Amino acid sequence: MKRRAGYNGEKSVNYHLSFLEDKKYHILHDLRLENIRGQHFQIDTFLSTPKFITIIDIKNISGTILFDHHFHQLIQKNGDIERAYQDPISQVKRHQLQLKEWLNHYKFPDIPILPRVVISNSSTIIKEIGNSKDSQMITKAVHINFEISNFDKIYTKEKITVKEWTKLSKLLIKKHTPEEYNVLENFNIHKNEILTGVHCPNCSPIPMERIYGKWLCPSCHYISRTAHMSALRDYALIIGTSITNQGIRQFLHLSSKNIVNNIAKSMNLPHTGVGKARIYHLQQLL
DNA sequence: AAAATGACCCTCCTTAGACT
DNA sequence: AGTCTAAGGAGGGTCATTTT
Numbered sequence: 001m002k003r004r005a006g007y008n009g010e011k012s013v014n015y016h017l018s019f020l021e022d023k024k025y026h027i028l029h030d031l032r033l034e035n036i037r038g039q040h041f042q043i044d045t046f047l048s049t050p051k052f053i054t055i056i057d058i059k060n061i062s063g064t065i066l067f068d069h070h071f072h073q074l075i076q077k078n079g080d081i082e083r084a085y086q087d088p089i090s091q092v093k094r095h096q097l098q099l100k101e102w103l104n105h106y107k108f109p110d111i112p113i114l115p116r117v118v119i120s121n122s123s124t125i126i127k128e129i130g131n132s133k134d135s136q137m138i139t140k141a142v143h144i145n146f147e148i149s150n151f152d153k154i155y156t157k158e159k160i161t162v163k164e165w166t167k168l169s170k171l172l173i174k175k176h177t178p179e180e181y182n183v184l185e186n187f188n189i190h191k192n193e194i195l196t197g198v199h200c201p202n203c204s205p206i207p208m209e210r211i212y213g214k215w216l217c218p219s220c221h222y223i224s225r226t227a228h229m230s231a232l233r234d235y236a237l238i239i240g241t242s243i244t245n246q247g248i249r250q251f252l253h254l255s256s257k258n259i260v261n262n263i264a265k266s267m268n269l270p271h272t273g274v275g276k277a278r279i280y281h282l283q284q285l286l
Numbered sequence: 287a288a289a290a291t292g293a294c295c296c297t298c299c300t301t302a303g304a305c306t
Numbered sequence: 307a308g309t310c311t312a313a314g315g316a317g318g319g320t321c322a323t324t325t326t
Contacts, residue, residue, distance in 0.1 A: 212290050212325055245317060258292060261318065277299055278317065291324070297317085305310075 009060025009120035010044060013141050017045070020145050024152075025049055026169045032177050035098045036105055040177065043095055045118075047148065050165045052112045052155040054148060055099060057092040059117060061085070064125040069132035088117040089134050108168060111159040114151060118144050183238050194238060197253045198231045200224075207253050228252055228263055229285070236282035243280050 010029065017027060028046040035041055045056035059065075063078035067089065074085040092115040099113055119126060120141045128135060139147055160168065184191065197207025200217035201224060208215040208227055215227040235243060235251050243251070248260045264271070269280045 214326095256292065257317065258319095259290080262290075274298070274317090287326100289324100289326075291322105293320105293322085295318105295320085297319100299314105299316080301312100301314085303311090303313105306308085 005060045006058070009058045012060075012120045013045060013056065013058050013118050013144060016141050016145050017047070017148075020148060025148070026165070028169070028172060028176075031172060032179055033099075033102055033172070033175055034177060036101050040179070041095055041098045042179070043099070046172070048165065048169065049152070050158040050160050050162055052114055052151055052159075053099070054114045054116060054151065055092060055095055056116045056118050056144070057088050057095070058120050059085075059088055060120045062121050062124055064127060065119070067126070067128045067135070067138060069128065069130035069134060089137055092117055092137065103168075106171060108164065109159055112155055116144065116147065191239065196251050198227045201227060201230070210252075210254060210259065229267065232267075232282055233285040236285045241282040241286070243282060245278065245280075248280065 014029070026048045028043075030042060030044065031046045032040055032042040043055045044058045045054075047054040047056070059074075061074075061076050063076055066075040066077065067087075068075060072087040072090050074087050076083045076085060096113045096115045103111070115137055117138050118141050119138070122140065122142060124140075126138060126140070183189075198210075198215050200206065200208050200215075200220060200222050202222040203217060203220040206217065206219045208217050208224070210216075210228075213225065215224045217223075231252055232243075232248070245257050245260050245264075248264070249255070249257065252260070252263075254260055264280055269282070270284070271278050271280045273279050
């Protein structure tokens with residue numbers, strides 16, 4: 001749910017950014033880079049021109065939020081409930097620093113990096129405690145493209161050539177290292193502990209049985225035609241996105257390789273490898 | 287009639303063991 | 307140790323049969 005909230009926030013910001021002229025900007029999403037000390041940092045939205053770079057941290061937080069410039073924290077008030085978040089301003093400034101180092105390391109000339117914290121939820125009320133010029137970094141999603149246009153007016157000098165600009169974007173994509181989230185390791189669970197079988201969407205996790213194209217729950221007699229899809233999605237999320245015919249058989253409690261074959265076909269699962277080396281890929285289910 | 291299943295067949299990957 | 311070869315077997319495709 002946390003991830004979904006973040007994702008929805010990013011979607012709404014992207015909508016606003018889509019009004020910008022395509023050719024003038026390179027925009028990269030969820031860019032995850034390694035800094036010079038081997039740690040990773042992730043930029044929600046990276047926007048570049050030959051004149052400046054904007055890095056955007058997107059927060060999808062509802063209710064009333066308070067930026068506390070003195071203690072560097074973000075407080076969310078939702079009714080009577082108060083919750084503190086890591087200060088996004090400090091975070092985006094840290095990203096700014098790391099990106100500067102990164103650009104230096106790859107011998108790019110100095111180029112202004114303009115950090116922004118975007119509040120994607122339009123109904124969120126923003127307040128502040130204390131004064132700071134950092135306030136200018138905070139903006140609402142509806143306003144972000146006007147800010148970008150404004151940067152265009154302020155930063156008029158090209159710091160890198162168009163050729164270097166293209167090179168930079170290509171390098172960023174090449175150096176992007178997507179986070180590998182290992183659920184099993186994080187929760188210290190062994191593969192064998194995972195309950196396999198197709199779960200009934202209606203009741204307990206007793207494996208469903210396949211009967212002529214349908215999944216029947218032996219417990220509540222619920223019938224589903226698509227229950228295997230969520231099972232395979234679980235597999236992709238928990239164990240991995242590559243699986244063999246036999247692997248699917250074991251996970252879905254099927255005895256026939258033909259059924260697996262049919263299911264894979266009906267889902268248009270991409271596959272690599274020939275014959276018994278065939279591997280199905282579940283990436284699209286995530 | 288349409289869809290799903292399972293037996294059968296062919297392909298070719300994997301593996302063990304012989305050979306260099 | 308590395309390469310070659312043959313046997314075994316897993317996988318996909320086809321098609322007759324079964325089920326819905």
